[in-house]
Amino acid sequence: MKIKEIIVVEGKDDTVAIKRAVDADTIETNGSAVNQEVLDRIKHAQEIRGVIVFTDPDYPGERIRKIVSHAVPGCKHAFLPKNEAIAKSGKGLGVEHATPAAIRKALDEVKQEIEEFNSEIEFDELVDAGLIGGSKAKERREKLGVLLNIGYTNGKQLYKRLQMFQISKESFGKAIAEVLQGEKHSE
Template sequence: MKIQEVIVVEGKDDTKRIQMAVNADTLETRGSAISDETLAQIEELHEKRGIIVFTDPDFSGEKIRKIIQEAVPGVKHAFLKRKDATPDHKGSLGVEHASVEAIQEALRNLYTECLEQPPLIEQALLMQEGLINGKEAKQKRRLLGEKLGIGYVNGKQLYKRLNLFQITPTQLLNALSEIKEEIDE
């Protein structure tokens, strides 16, 4: 599988794992404190080849994703499910622990930011469906993020991410009905 865009990852172990799964170039942020120089490189590469942000499904990965998204609007995003990024042994969660199949799946299901589009989903729908507030809200958001392939976000960020990727109310409700069984267990 050949990827035209440059994949932005956190470190060299992520690069090694990505290159086992696909034929692609990577750019490493070397942590969540992204330098202005690295952001300038990402912006230039985005203009020339396109960028896919592929970070760990954890707090630091989300921080990196947000920094890049604000500095370079319109990038693509690949998301790993937490269970696919968990090592067999104790250690950190990350892309470097994912299987070749999980990486390829994440790269087949990219999301591109839709800039300056009106929101398709309203906060009221998220509240009505128990995704914001409520005893099962966190579990519902986690399962929803996995089902839609958009990663886990807190209640505040869910509205932004769903609308950023132009997820429709129908897609949201269909995904919620599919995960209902898992929530009821």
Template sequence: MIREMIVVEGKDDTTAVKRAVNADTIETGGSAIGEDVLVRIELAQARRGVIVLTDPDAPGERIRKIVSERVPDCKHAFLTKDEARGRRGIGVEHASDEAIRRALERVRGPEAATDEPAEIEWNDLLAAGLIVHASSAGRRERMGEILGIGYANGKQFYKRCLMFRITKAEFQAALEQLEQEGR
């Protein structure tokens, strides 16, 4: 049983998560999260901890941002767009059991953080071709997969590197893998 409560968007996501792992969920009911749901998430964080697992799309990122602002110490699990792609769109409900388990094994949050100060700088993203580059969106998407922090635009990607305390060594290893793949 996963100790933390997993925040998902809806009933189909709950069904997929429970099919993959033994866990309890809190459904946001979509991107218009009500105050009552945010209060439940705060209570869950205080009692058991919270893992946010939302769809890898704009509404999912909006939910992740709202929850993170309200409950800053929550953990995050990410699915790639390919893992979450189904016949009728992209979502947690389309992910395989294995993909959901993998995402939950790669949870990122404050407990995984080191005591070392954040090392990644904006210039590191620039030098790596993750911003202001013809292929920056695709490169960020793959780097996010490798680092386990999901896809984001340049500014959000940088914030995630800081929030999850990605070290220079982690960043460099991910960049080397990206370049070996020819991206």
């Protein structure tokens, strides 16, 4: 599988994992202290071939994703569920621990960032669905992020990602119904 876009990853081990899974070029941010030189390379890559941001499903990975997204509008994003990114030893979380199949799946389901989009989904609907506030909100957002392939988010980020990736009201409704149905079966 050949990837046209350049994939932005955190480090060398991520590049090795990506290259095991697909034929692609990468730019490494070298951790969460993304400097201007790296951002300039990513901007250039976006202009020439396009960019896919593929960071770890953790706080530093999300921080890098935000920095790159802010500096380079219009990026595509690939998300890896946490359970697909855990090291076999159980100590470590990241793209470098994912199987080639999990990496290919994440890249198959890449999401395009849209700058100006008015979502059909209202913030109040997230509250009503129990995704913001309440004892099960975090767990529900985690499951929803996997189903919609937008990664884990807090409540505010969820609303922004639903807009940024143009998640339709229909797709959102189906996914939240599946999340809530899963809760009923586990009770």
